[in-house]
Amino acid sequence: xxxxxALHIIFMVTWFAGLFYLPRLYVYHAETHDAKSIARFKMxxxxxxxxxxxPGAVLTIFFGLFLLWPNFNAYMQTSWLPLKLLLVLVxxxxxxxxxxxxxxxxxxxxxxxxIFYRWLNEAPVILLMAIVILVVVKP
Numbered sequence: 400x401x402x403x404x405a406l407h408i409i410f411m412v413t414w415f416a417g418l419f420y421l422p423r424l425y426v427y428h429a430e431t432h433d434a435k436s437i438a439r440f441k442m443x444x445x446x447x448x449x450x451x452x453x454p455g456a457v458l459t460i461f462f463g464l465f466l467l468w469p470n471f472n473a474y475m476q477t478s479w480l481p482l483k484l485l486l487v488l489v490x491x492x493x494x495x496x497x498x499x500x501x502x503x504x505x506x507x508x509x510x511x512x513x514i515f516y517r518w519l520n521e522a523p524v525i526l527l528m529a530i531v532i533l534v535v536v537k538p
Contacts, residue, residue: 407462417452
């Protein structure tokens, strides 16, 4: 089970690396106006979302569920795990929203300025802190 936990943490770090970096790319993309840079940002965003973030998310969830499976009913009796799972659901929705924004950028339909993306970039920080506190402290 420790190997499964290690893989869960490794892929969670991979997922969060993308969740932290993609909105930052959106900040720079929203500030850019030349065609060459726009094309470069589109490529970087696509590779990050589909090559790193999404596999990281899928594998994080897979190994997390694998960890829960043997004692799911006992875990659900705790106060921290249902809240953690709710926050993971929020992360999944955030991830999907970043994918929608990726689609908008891909088709040159961005409707937000760089300040919006700077604020959007803060969401995974708050979620990460809350999830780690729930898992470690188990309040």
